[in-house]
Amino acid sequence: MSGTSVNIWDLPVRICHWSFVILIPALWWTAEEGEMGWHMRLGIVLLGLAVFRVLWGFAGSSTARFASFVRGPATVLAYLRSMNSPRDPIVGHNPLGGWSVLALLGAMLLQTGLGLFSGDPYDGATGPLNHLVGVMTADSLTEWHESFFNVLLALVGIHLLAVLFYLAVKRDNLVHPMVTGRRAMPGEAGGMQPVPAWRFLLCLLAAALFALWLWIGAPPL
Amino acid sequence: MKLHSPLILSALALSLAACGGAPEEAADVSSAEASVIEQRQDNFEAIGDAFKAIRGQLEDGAPDFAAIAGDAETIHTNAGKIQDYFPEGTGIDSGADTEALATIWEDPEGFAGAAEDLIAASQTLVDAAGTEDLAAVQQAVDGLGGSCKACHDDFRLDKD
Numbered sequence: 001m002s003g004t005s006v007n008i009w010d011l012p013v014r015i016c017h018w019s020f021v022i023l024i025p026a027l028w029w030t031a032e033e034g035e036m037g038w039h040m041r042l043g044i045v046l047l048g049l050a051v052f053r054v055l056w057g058f059a060g061s062s063t064a065r066f067a068s069f070v071r072g073p074a075t076v077l078a079y080l081r082s083m084n085s086p087r088d089p090i091v092g093h094n095p096l097g098g099w100s101v102l103a104l105l106g107a108m109l110l111q112t113g114l115g116l117f118s119g120d121p122y123d124g125a126t127g128p129l130n131h132l133v134g135v136m137t138a139d140s141l142t143e144w145h146e147s148f149f150n151v152l153l154a155l156v157g158i159h160l161l162a163v164l165f166y167l168a169v170k171r172d173n174l175v176h177p178m179v180t181g182r183r184a185m186p187g188e189a190g191g192m193q194p195v196p197a198w199r200f201l202l203c204l205l206a207a208a209l210f211a212l213w214l215w216i217g218a219p220p221l
Numbered sequence: 222m223k224l225h226s227p228l229i230l231s232a233l234a235l236s237l238a239a240c241g242g243a244p245e246e247a248a249d250v251s252s253a254e255a256s257v258i259e260q261r262q263d264n265f266e267a268i269g270d271a272f273k274a275i276r277g278q279l280e281d282g283a284p285d286f287a288a289i290a291g292d293a294e295t296i297h298t299n300a301g302k303i304q305d306y307f308p309e310g311t312g313i314d315s316g317a318d319t320e321a322l323a324t325i326w327e328d329p330e331g332f333a334g335a336a337e338d339l340i341a342a343s344q345t346l347v348d349a350a351g352t353e354d355l356a357a358v359q360q361a362v363d364g365l366g367g368s369c370k371a372c373h374d375d376f377r378l379d380k381d
Contacts, residue, residue, distance in 0.1 A: 034320070037381040122369045123269050125381050136277040 006191030008091050009181045010061040012200055016053045017178055020046070020108065024156065028149070036125030040115075044128070047112035048211030050105055055203040062193040063091060069098035088186055089172065100159055107152045114145040116214060128217050254311050258319050261306030264299050271295040272369070275346070275362060289358060290350035296365070297343035303336045313378060320378040328375075335372035342368040 009017075023046045030039035057066040069092055071079075079095040093101055117133050118141055119126035130138055166172045177183040185191070213219070271292040278284040278292075312321045325332045346361040373379070 035380050120269065120273060122272060122366060122373075124379070134277065134280045135273050136280070139273055 003184050003186040003189070005182050006091070006185050006189065007181055007194070008063055008177055008183050008192055010064060010192065010194060011181065012052070012056055012060060012203075013064050014178060014181055016049050016056075019049050020104075023049075024108075024152070034124075036119075040125060040127065043112050043115050044211050044215050046108060047116075047214070048207050050108045050112065051210055052203055052207035053105055054109075055207060056200075059195065059199050059203055061195050063093070064192075066098075066102075069093035069095075070102060071095040071098055088189070089183065091185065091189060091191060097162070100155075100162065103155050104152075104159060107148075107155050111145065111148050111152050114141050114148060118142040118145045128215050131217065254308070254315065255317060257306055257308060258311050258317055258321075261303070261321075262319075264302055264306060268296050268299045271299075272365065275365075279359060279362060284355070284358070286350045286353045286358065290347050293343050293346035293350060293361075293365075297340060297347060300336060300339040300343055303339070304333060307332070322376050322378055325376050332372075332376055335368070335376065338368040338371065339365075 023042055027039060027042050027046065030036070030042060056064050062068055076095045076099065116127040116129040117138055119130050120135065120138060120142070121130070126138075133141065163174050166174050182191075213221075275289050275292045278289050307321065307325055309326060311317060311319065312323050312325060313319055314323055342361070342365040346358070346365050349357040349361040
C-alpha cells in the first residue's frame with residue numbers, strides 16, 4: 001500500500017494486548033495442572049493489566065480511548081453493510097472491533113473477578129477475597145469461574161476469526177500494526193494523538209496499587 | 222504488504238490447543254491404578270462437598286441440625302473408606318494425576334492415624350448435632366476442619 005506510515009497503537013495498548021495473549025493460555029495451563037500458586041499470581045497480573053487498560057481507555061492516546069471507538073448499533077450496522085465496498089483503513093478500532101475490545105476486556109475482568117473469590121480453604125488454594133464470602137457463595141463463584149472460561153475462550157475465538165477474515169478476505173493485516181504500532185495510511189491521514197508519559201505512569205500506578213490491595217485481601221482503607 | 226500469517230496461525234493453534242481438554246494420564250499408570258485414584262478422589266470430593274454444606278449451614282442464622290448430622294454421617298462413612306484407596310504405586314511418583322504424597326507410604330501409621338482422626342472427629346460432629354447445641358456443633362466443626370488440614374499438611378501436595 002502506498003501512502004505514509006503512521007502510528008496507530010501506542011506502546012501500552014500493545015503491551016496489554018500481547019500480555020493478554022500470553023497470560024490467558026498460561027492461566028488455563030496453570031489451572032489445568034493445579035499450579036494454583038502460579039495461577040493466582042498470573043491472574044492478579046491479568047486483572048491489573050485489564051484495570052490499567054480500562055483507565056487507559058479514558059486517559060490514553062486517541063486510539064486507546066473508549067470514546068473514540070465505542071459506537072452505537074446504527075454505526076456498527078452501517079459498517080457491516082459497507083463491508084464489501086473498498087474504503088480507507090481506520091486509524092484505531094473499527095465500529096465492530098470496538099465492541100470486541102469491550103467484550104474481551106469485560107470478560108477478562110469478570111473472569112479474574114470471579115477468581116478472586118474462588119476456592120475453598122479445606123481444598124487447596126483460595127483466591128485473595130475468598131474469606132469475604134460464605135462457603136456456599138464461594139462454591140458457586142468457583143463454578144462460575146470454571147464455566148465462564150468457555151465464554152472467554154469463545155470471545156477469543158471470534159476475535160481470532162475476525163482477524164483471520166481481515167487477513168484472508170480483506171487482505172488487511174491487523175496483526176502487524178499491533179506488533180509495531182504503525183501502519184501505512186493512504187494520503188495525508190494523520191495517526192493517533194499520543195498523550196504525555198506521566199499519564200501512563202499514573203494509570204499504571206493506580207492499577208498496580210488496586211491489584212496489590214486486592215491481592216492482600218482488600219483490607220479496609 | 223507483508224503478511225504475518227504464521228503468527229496468526231500459531232495464535233489460532235494455541236487457542237485450539239487450549240480447547241483440548243484434560244491432560245492425558247501418564248502412560249505408565251495402569252488403568253486399575255488410575256481407577257483407584259479416581260475413586261479416592263471422588264470419595265474426598267464427597268467429603269469436601271459435605272463439609273462445605275455443613276459450614277454453609279453454620280453461616281445461616283438458624284442451622285438445620287438434622288442436615289448437619291446427615292452430612293457428618295456421610296463424612297464418617299467416606300472417612301472409613303479412605304485407607305482402602307491407597308494401594309502402593311498410586312502416589313505422586315507414579316506420574317498419575319494425583320496429589321497423594323509419598324509420605325503416605327513412608328509413614329503408614331501416621332496416615333492411618335490421620336484417617337482415624339477424621340473418623341472420630343466426624344462421629345463427634347454427628348453426636349454434637351444430635352444435641353442441637355450450637356456451641357458444641359461449632360466446636361466439633363472446627364475440630365473436623367482441623368483433622369482435614371492436619372492430614373493435607375502432611376500427606377497431600379500443596380501447590381500454592
